Amino acid sequence: MKFYDCTTAPSPRRVRIFMAEKGIEIDTVQIDLANGEQFSEEFKAINPLCEVPLLVLEDGTSISQISAICRYLEEIYPDNPLLGRTPVERAVVESSNQQLQMNGFAAGAEAFRNATPGFKNRAMPGPHNYSQIPELAERGQQRLDNLFSDLEAHLANSQYIVGDYYSIADISALCVVDFAKWVKKRIPEDYSNLQRWYDQVSSRPSAKA
Protein backbone atom coordinates (compact mmCIF):
# COMPACT_ATOMS: atom_id res chain seq x y z
CA MET A 1 0.00 0.00 0.00
CA LYS A 2 1.02 3.59 -0.55
CA PHE A 3 -0.34 6.60 1.27
CA TYR A 4 -0.27 9.92 -0.61
CA ASP A 5 0.02 12.74 1.89
CA CYS A 6 0.89 16.41 2.30
CA THR A 7 2.14 17.17 5.81
CA THR A 8 1.03 20.83 5.74
CA ALA A 9 -2.62 20.14 4.72
CA PRO A 10 -5.49 19.61 7.18
CA SER A 11 -7.32 16.79 5.34
CA PRO A 12 -4.57 14.15 5.15
CA ARG A 13 -3.77 14.88 8.80
CA ARG A 14 -7.06 13.20 9.71
CA VAL A 15 -5.78 9.96 8.20
CA ARG A 16 -2.32 10.39 9.76
CA ILE A 17 -3.83 10.72 13.25
CA PHE A 18 -6.10 7.73 12.56
CA MET A 19 -3.07 5.63 11.59
CA ALA A 20 -1.06 6.84 14.60
CA GLU A 21 -3.89 5.88 16.98
CA LYS A 22 -3.99 2.40 15.47
CA GLY A 23 -0.21 2.04 15.25
CA ILE A 24 -0.30 1.57 11.47
CA GLU A 25 2.70 2.52 9.34
CA ILE A 26 2.32 2.78 5.57
CA ASP A 27 4.81 3.72 2.89
CA THR A 28 4.11 7.43 2.37
CA VAL A 29 4.59 9.73 -0.62
CA GLN A 30 4.48 13.51 -0.11
CA ILE A 31 2.60 15.54 -2.72
CA ASP A 32 3.66 19.18 -2.78
CA LEU A 33 0.26 20.93 -2.86
CA ALA A 34 1.81 24.39 -2.46
CA ASN A 35 3.59 23.95 -5.79
CA GLY A 36 0.66 22.29 -7.59
CA GLU A 37 2.07 18.76 -7.74
CA GLN A 38 -1.52 17.42 -7.42
CA PHE A 39 -2.17 18.74 -10.95
CA SER A 40 0.86 17.01 -12.50
CA GLU A 41 0.12 14.41 -15.18
CA GLU A 42 1.91 11.84 -13.04
CA PHE A 43 -0.36 12.36 -10.02
CA LYS A 44 -3.52 12.83 -12.10
CA ALA A 45 -2.94 9.35 -13.53
CA ILE A 46 -3.18 8.00 -9.96
CA ASN A 47 -5.96 10.33 -8.77
CA PRO A 48 -7.99 12.26 -11.35
CA LEU A 49 -9.54 14.17 -8.42
CA CYS A 50 -6.14 15.90 -7.89
CA GLU A 51 -6.48 15.53 -4.11
CA VAL A 52 -4.75 14.03 -1.12
CA PRO A 53 -5.15 11.98 1.01
CA LEU A 54 -5.19 8.95 -1.25
CA LEU A 55 -4.52 5.29 -0.49
CA VAL A 56 -3.31 3.04 -3.32
CA LEU A 57 -3.59 -0.71 -2.71
CA GLU A 58 -1.25 -3.44 -3.91
CA ASP A 59 -3.65 -4.32 -6.75
CA GLY A 60 -3.58 -0.69 -7.94
CA THR A 61 -7.01 0.31 -6.59
CA SER A 62 -7.03 3.99 -5.58
CA ILE A 63 -9.16 4.92 -2.59
CA SER A 64 -9.96 8.62 -2.17
CA GLN A 65 -12.04 10.34 0.55
CA ILE A 66 -10.91 10.29 4.17
CA SER A 67 -13.87 8.29 5.49
CA ALA A 68 -13.36 5.58 2.85
CA ILE A 69 -9.61 5.33 3.50
CA CYS A 70 -10.19 5.05 7.25
CA ARG A 71 -12.93 2.45 6.79
CA TYR A 72 -10.61 0.28 4.71
CA LEU A 73 -7.84 0.59 7.30
CA GLU A 74 -10.29 -0.20 10.12
CA GLU A 75 -11.37 -3.38 8.30
CA ILE A 76 -7.88 -4.70 7.69
CA TYR A 77 -6.49 -3.48 11.03
CA PRO A 78 -9.47 -4.03 13.38
CA ASP A 79 -7.53 -3.55 16.65
CA ASN A 80 -8.34 -0.39 18.59
CA PRO A 81 -11.50 0.40 16.60
CA LEU A 82 -12.09 4.09 15.92
CA LEU A 83 -15.30 3.79 13.86
CA GLY A 84 -17.38 2.29 16.69
CA ARG A 85 -17.62 -1.02 18.54
CA THR A 86 -21.30 -1.93 18.01
CA PRO A 87 -23.79 -1.30 15.17
CA VAL A 88 -25.42 1.56 17.11
CA GLU A 89 -22.10 3.14 18.05
CA ARG A 90 -20.85 2.81 14.46
CA ALA A 91 -23.97 4.61 13.23
CA VAL A 92 -23.63 7.42 15.78
CA VAL A 93 -19.91 7.83 15.03
CA GLU A 94 -20.59 7.95 11.28
CA SER A 95 -23.36 10.49 11.76
CA SER A 96 -21.12 12.73 13.91
CA ASN A 97 -18.22 12.39 11.52
CA GLN A 98 -20.37 13.26 8.51
CA GLN A 99 -21.65 16.36 10.30
CA LEU A 100 -18.08 17.44 11.09
CA GLN A 101 -17.17 16.95 7.43
CA MET A 102 -20.05 19.16 6.23
CA ASN A 103 -20.26 21.73 9.01
CA GLY A 104 -16.56 21.78 9.88
CA PHE A 105 -14.25 21.02 6.98
CA ALA A 106 -16.56 22.33 4.27
CA ALA A 107 -17.15 25.50 6.33
CA GLY A 108 -13.43 26.02 6.94
CA ALA A 109 -12.72 25.48 3.25
CA GLU A 110 -15.42 28.05 2.35
CA ALA A 111 -13.83 30.59 4.70
CA PHE A 112 -10.25 29.88 3.60
CA ARG A 113 -10.47 29.30 -0.14
CA ASN A 114 -12.84 32.17 -0.88
CA ALA A 115 -10.65 34.73 0.91
CA THR A 116 -7.08 33.65 0.10
CA PRO A 117 -5.45 35.39 -2.90
CA GLY A 118 -3.54 32.25 -3.97
CA PHE A 119 -6.86 30.41 -4.46
CA LYS A 120 -8.36 32.95 -6.89
CA ASN A 121 -9.79 30.39 -9.32
CA ARG A 122 -9.62 27.48 -6.88
CA ALA A 123 -12.50 28.09 -4.46
CA MET A 124 -13.07 24.33 -4.29
CA PRO A 125 -10.61 21.44 -4.31
CA GLY A 126 -10.80 18.87 -7.12
CA PRO A 127 -10.33 18.88 -10.87
CA HIS A 128 -12.75 21.74 -11.67
CA ASN A 129 -12.05 25.46 -11.24
CA TYR A 130 -14.52 27.69 -9.43
CA SER A 131 -14.24 31.44 -8.81
CA GLN A 132 -14.07 32.86 -5.32
CA ILE A 133 -17.27 34.27 -3.80
CA PRO A 134 -16.38 36.80 -1.04
CA GLU A 135 -19.79 36.37 0.67
CA LEU A 136 -19.07 32.67 0.94
CA ALA A 137 -15.90 33.38 2.91
CA GLU A 138 -18.06 35.31 5.39
CA ARG A 139 -20.60 32.51 5.54
CA GLY A 140 -17.82 30.03 6.25
CA GLN A 141 -16.81 32.16 9.24
CA GLN A 142 -20.41 32.21 10.52
CA ARG A 143 -20.68 28.46 10.10
CA LEU A 144 -17.48 27.91 12.09
CA ASP A 145 -18.89 30.16 14.86
CA ASN A 146 -22.04 28.02 14.92
CA LEU A 147 -20.04 24.80 14.92
CA PHE A 148 -17.90 25.96 17.86
CA SER A 149 -21.02 26.97 19.76
CA ASP A 150 -22.72 23.63 19.01
CA LEU A 151 -19.61 21.71 20.10
CA GLU A 152 -19.38 23.76 23.32
CA ALA A 153 -22.98 22.83 24.19
CA HIS A 154 -22.49 19.18 23.22
CA LEU A 155 -19.26 18.73 25.17
CA ALA A 156 -20.86 20.08 28.34
CA ASN A 157 -22.45 16.63 28.68
CA SER A 158 -20.03 14.40 26.83
CA GLN A 159 -16.37 13.55 27.40
CA TYR A 160 -15.70 12.98 23.71
CA ILE A 161 -17.78 13.68 20.59
CA VAL A 162 -19.48 10.28 21.08
CA GLY A 163 -19.88 9.69 24.82
CA ASP A 164 -16.82 8.33 26.63
CA TYR A 165 -15.46 6.72 23.46
CA TYR A 166 -12.57 8.38 21.59
CA SER A 167 -13.37 7.93 17.88
CA ILE A 168 -12.67 9.18 14.38
CA ALA A 169 -15.15 11.98 15.13
CA ASP A 170 -12.70 13.38 17.72
CA ILE A 171 -9.93 13.24 15.13
CA SER A 172 -12.10 15.15 12.66
CA ALA A 173 -13.14 17.73 15.25
CA LEU A 174 -9.53 18.27 16.37
CA CYS A 175 -8.42 18.83 12.77
CA VAL A 176 -11.33 21.24 12.20
CA VAL A 177 -10.40 23.32 15.26
CA ASP A 178 -6.78 23.49 14.09
CA PHE A 179 -7.80 24.22 10.48
CA ALA A 180 -10.02 27.06 11.72
CA LYS A 181 -6.87 28.85 12.95
CA TRP A 182 -6.00 29.33 9.26
CA VAL A 183 -8.94 31.74 9.07
CA LYS A 184 -8.12 33.28 12.49
CA LYS A 185 -10.92 31.46 14.28
CA ARG A 186 -10.00 30.26 17.75
CA ILE A 187 -11.92 28.66 20.60
CA PRO A 188 -13.62 31.56 22.42
CA GLU A 189 -12.21 32.14 25.93
CA ASP A 190 -15.44 31.28 27.72
CA TYR A 191 -15.92 27.94 25.90
CA SER A 192 -14.59 25.85 28.77
CA ASN A 193 -16.05 22.53 27.60
CA LEU A 194 -14.67 22.77 24.09
CA GLN A 195 -11.31 23.91 25.50
CA ARG A 196 -11.21 21.00 28.00
CA TRP A 197 -11.93 18.51 25.20
CA TYR A 198 -9.40 20.18 22.87
CA ASP A 199 -6.64 20.06 25.51
CA GLN A 200 -7.42 16.40 26.09
CA VAL A 201 -7.42 15.22 22.46
CA SER A 202 -4.54 17.41 21.34
CA SER A 203 -2.32 16.09 24.15
CA ARG A 204 -2.56 12.53 22.79
CA PRO A 205 0.68 11.54 21.02
CA SER A 206 -1.30 10.95 17.77
CA ALA A 207 -2.12 14.67 17.55
CA LYS A 208 1.47 15.34 16.45
CA ALA A 209 0.94 13.21 13.33
Next chain:
Amino acid sequence: MKFYDCTTAPSPRRVRIFMAEKGIEIDTVQIDLANGEQFSEEFKAINPLCEVPLLVLEDGTSISQISAICRYLEEIYPDNPLLGRTPVERAVVESSNQQLQMNGFAAGAEAFRNATPGFKNRAMPGPHNYSQIPELAERGQQRLDNLFSDLEAHLANSQYIVGDYYSIADISALCVVDFAKWVKKRIPEDYSNLQRWYDQVSSRPSAKA
Protein backbone atom coordinates in the same frame (compact mmCIF):
# COMPACT_ATOMS: atom_id res chain seq x y z
CA MET B 1 -37.68 1.55 15.14
CA LYS B 2 -39.24 4.63 13.62
CA PHE B 3 -38.28 6.25 10.34
CA TYR B 4 -38.95 9.98 10.00
CA ASP B 5 -39.55 10.81 6.37
CA CYS B 6 -40.95 13.40 3.98
CA THR B 7 -42.12 11.85 0.72
CA THR B 8 -41.57 15.02 -1.33
CA ALA B 9 -37.93 15.60 -0.28
CA PRO B 10 -34.91 14.20 -2.14
CA SER B 11 -32.75 13.25 0.87
CA PRO B 12 -35.09 10.80 2.66
CA ARG B 13 -35.80 9.18 -0.72
CA ARG B 14 -32.25 7.83 -0.67
CA VAL B 15 -33.10 5.87 2.47
CA ARG B 16 -36.50 4.80 1.11
CA ILE B 17 -34.90 3.30 -2.03
CA PHE B 18 -32.23 1.63 0.13
CA MET B 19 -34.95 0.01 2.28
CA ALA B 20 -36.98 -1.01 -0.80
CA GLU B 21 -33.92 -2.71 -2.35
CA LYS B 22 -33.37 -4.66 0.87
CA GLY B 23 -37.05 -5.38 1.43
CA ILE B 24 -37.07 -3.61 4.81
CA GLU B 25 -40.27 -2.10 6.17
CA ILE B 26 -40.11 0.31 9.10
CA ASP B 27 -42.84 2.21 10.88
CA THR B 28 -42.74 5.61 9.17
CA VAL B 29 -43.72 9.09 10.36
CA GLN B 30 -44.17 11.88 7.79
CA ILE B 31 -42.74 15.28 8.69
CA ASP B 32 -44.33 18.12 6.73
CA LEU B 33 -41.25 20.10 5.65
CA ALA B 34 -43.29 22.45 3.42
CA ASN B 35 -45.14 23.68 6.50
CA GLY B 36 -42.08 23.81 8.78
CA GLU B 37 -42.93 20.82 10.98
CA GLN B 38 -39.18 20.11 11.29
CA PHE B 39 -38.89 23.27 13.42
CA SER B 40 -41.70 22.30 15.81
CA GLU B 41 -40.69 21.81 19.46
CA GLU B 42 -41.96 18.24 19.23
CA PHE B 43 -39.67 17.29 16.35
CA LYS B 44 -36.73 19.35 17.64
CA ALA B 45 -36.84 17.25 20.81
CA ILE B 46 -36.22 14.17 18.64
CA ASN B 47 -33.80 15.80 16.20
CA PRO B 48 -32.20 19.14 17.15
CA LEU B 49 -30.83 19.28 13.59
CA CYS B 50 -34.41 19.84 12.34
CA GLU B 51 -33.86 17.46 9.42
CA VAL B 52 -35.19 14.29 7.88
CA PRO B 53 -34.37 11.49 7.27
CA LEU B 54 -33.98 10.31 10.85
CA LEU B 55 -34.04 6.83 12.33
CA VAL B 56 -35.03 6.42 15.98
CA LEU B 57 -34.14 3.09 17.59
CA GLU B 58 -36.09 1.19 20.25
CA ASP B 59 -33.74 2.47 22.97
CA GLY B 60 -34.43 6.07 21.88
CA THR B 61 -31.13 6.63 20.05
CA SER B 62 -31.61 9.04 17.14
CA ILE B 63 -29.51 8.42 14.04
CA SER B 64 -29.26 11.29 11.57
CA GLN B 65 -27.37 11.47 8.24
CA ILE B 66 -28.28 9.20 5.34
CA SER B 67 -24.99 7.29 5.26
CA ALA B 68 -25.21 6.50 8.99
CA ILE B 69 -28.84 5.36 8.78
CA CYS B 70 -28.04 3.09 5.82
CA ARG B 71 -24.97 1.67 7.55
CA TYR B 72 -27.02 0.75 10.61
CA LEU B 73 -29.67 -0.90 8.43
CA GLU B 74 -27.00 -2.77 6.46
CA GLU B 75 -25.55 -4.13 9.69
CA ILE B 76 -28.82 -5.39 11.11
CA TYR B 77 -30.21 -6.53 7.73
CA PRO B 78 -27.08 -7.84 5.98
CA ASP B 79 -28.90 -9.61 3.11
CA ASN B 80 -28.49 -8.02 -0.32
CA PRO B 81 -25.60 -5.78 0.71
CA LEU B 82 -25.61 -2.30 -0.84
CA LEU B 83 -22.49 -0.89 0.87
CA GLY B 84 -20.08 -3.40 -0.71
CA ARG B 85 -19.24 -7.09 -0.35
CA THR B 86 -15.50 -6.96 0.41
CA PRO B 87 -13.27 -4.46 2.27
CA VAL B 88 -12.01 -2.99 -1.01
CA GLU B 89 -15.49 -2.75 -2.53
CA ARG B 90 -16.84 -1.18 0.66
CA ALA B 91 -14.09 1.45 0.50
CA VAL B 92 -14.73 2.23 -3.17
CA VAL B 93 -18.50 2.42 -2.60
CA GLU B 94 -18.02 4.74 0.38
CA SER B 95 -15.66 6.96 -1.60
CA SER B 96 -18.11 7.21 -4.52
CA ASN B 97 -21.03 7.85 -2.23
CA GLN B 98 -19.18 10.58 -0.34
CA GLN B 99 -18.30 12.28 -3.64
CA LEU B 100 -21.96 12.16 -4.72
CA GLN B 101 -22.94 13.70 -1.38
CA MET B 102 -20.51 16.60 -1.80
CA ASN B 103 -20.55 17.16 -5.55
CA GLY B 104 -24.17 16.14 -6.13
CA PHE B 105 -26.48 16.80 -3.19
CA ALA B 106 -24.53 19.75 -1.82
CA ALA B 107 -24.32 21.24 -5.35
CA GLY B 108 -28.04 20.76 -5.95
CA ALA B 109 -28.84 22.31 -2.58
CA GLU B 110 -26.62 25.30 -3.42
CA ALA B 111 -28.45 25.78 -6.72
CA PHE B 112 -31.93 25.29 -5.26
CA ARG B 113 -31.80 26.96 -1.86
CA ASN B 114 -29.95 30.08 -2.99
CA ALA B 115 -32.42 30.79 -5.80
CA THR B 116 -35.82 29.84 -4.35
CA PRO B 117 -37.83 32.71 -2.79
CA GLY B 118 -39.28 30.47 -0.05
CA PHE B 119 -35.76 29.77 1.26
CA LYS B 120 -34.77 33.41 1.74
CA ASN B 121 -33.08 32.95 5.11
CA ARG B 122 -32.68 29.17 4.77
CA ALA B 123 -29.82 28.76 2.30
CA MET B 124 -28.68 25.71 4.25
CA PRO B 125 -30.68 23.00 6.03
CA GLY B 126 -30.24 22.52 9.77
CA PRO B 127 -30.89 24.61 12.89
CA HIS B 128 -28.97 27.74 11.81
CA ASN B 129 -30.19 30.39 9.39
CA TYR B 130 -28.00 31.55 6.50
CA SER B 131 -28.83 34.19 3.89
CA GLN B 132 -29.05 33.34 0.23
CA ILE B 133 -26.03 34.12 -1.98
CA PRO B 134 -27.16 34.45 -5.63
CA GLU B 135 -23.65 33.66 -6.97
CA LEU B 136 -23.79 30.40 -5.05
CA ALA B 137 -26.94 29.37 -6.94
CA GLU B 138 -24.97 29.86 -10.17
CA ARG B 139 -22.02 27.90 -8.82
CA GLY B 140 -24.37 25.06 -7.87
CA GLN B 141 -25.54 24.93 -11.50
CA GLN B 142 -21.93 24.81 -12.74
CA ARG B 143 -21.12 22.05 -10.29
CA LEU B 144 -24.09 19.97 -11.46
CA ASP B 145 -22.91 20.42 -15.08
CA ASN B 146 -19.47 19.16 -14.06
CA LEU B 147 -20.95 16.24 -12.15
CA PHE B 148 -23.10 15.19 -15.12
CA SER B 149 -20.09 15.40 -17.41
CA ASP B 150 -17.93 13.40 -14.97
CA LEU B 151 -20.67 10.75 -14.64
CA GLU B 152 -21.06 10.53 -18.44
CA ALA B 153 -17.32 9.84 -18.78
CA HIS B 154 -17.29 7.37 -15.89
CA LEU B 155 -20.31 5.39 -17.09
CA ALA B 156 -18.77 4.93 -20.55
CA ASN B 157 -16.65 2.20 -18.94
CA SER B 158 -18.81 1.07 -16.03
CA GLN B 159 -22.26 -0.50 -15.85
CA TYR B 160 -23.01 1.03 -12.46
CA ILE B 161 -21.21 3.67 -10.40
CA VAL B 162 -19.01 0.91 -8.95
CA GLY B 163 -18.33 -1.62 -11.73
CA ASP B 164 -21.05 -4.21 -12.29
CA TYR B 165 -22.31 -3.93 -8.70
CA TYR B 166 -25.51 -1.96 -7.96
CA SER B 167 -24.83 -0.12 -4.70
CA ILE B 168 -25.88 2.78 -2.49
CA ALA B 169 -23.82 4.99 -4.82
CA ASP B 170 -26.32 4.30 -7.62
CA ILE B 171 -29.16 5.22 -5.29
CA SER B 172 -27.44 8.50 -4.44
CA ALA B 173 -26.67 9.29 -8.08
CA LEU B 174 -30.26 8.54 -9.14
CA CYS B 175 -31.62 10.85 -6.44
CA VAL B 176 -29.15 13.58 -7.47
CA VAL B 177 -30.23 13.40 -11.13
CA ASP B 178 -33.88 13.63 -10.09
CA PHE B 179 -33.16 16.44 -7.57
CA ALA B 180 -31.34 18.37 -10.33
CA LYS B 181 -34.67 18.65 -12.19
CA TRP B 182 -35.78 20.99 -9.39
CA VAL B 183 -33.26 23.50 -10.75
CA LYS B 184 -34.13 22.68 -14.39
CA LYS B 185 -31.01 20.63 -14.95
CA ARG B 186 -31.54 17.54 -17.09
CA ILE B 187 -29.27 14.93 -18.62
CA PRO B 188 -27.96 16.50 -21.85
CA GLU B 189 -29.28 14.76 -24.99
CA ASP B 190 -25.87 13.53 -26.13
CA TYR B 191 -24.97 11.93 -22.76
CA SER B 192 -25.83 8.41 -23.89
CA ASN B 193 -23.94 6.61 -21.10
CA LEU B 194 -25.51 8.59 -18.28
CA GLN B 195 -28.93 8.19 -19.92
CA ARG B 196 -28.45 4.40 -20.33
CA TRP B 197 -27.51 4.09 -16.65
CA TYR B 198 -30.36 6.38 -15.57
CA ASP B 199 -32.95 4.37 -17.52
CA GLN B 200 -31.60 1.20 -15.98
CA VAL B 201 -31.59 2.30 -12.32
CA SER B 202 -34.82 4.26 -12.50
CA SER B 203 -36.68 1.25 -13.94
CA ARG B 204 -35.97 -0.81 -10.82
CA PRO B 205 -39.11 -1.10 -8.66
CA SER B 206 -37.22 0.55 -5.75
CA ALA B 207 -36.98 3.82 -7.72
CA LYS B 208 -40.67 4.44 -7.00
CA ALA B 209 -39.97 4.56 -3.26
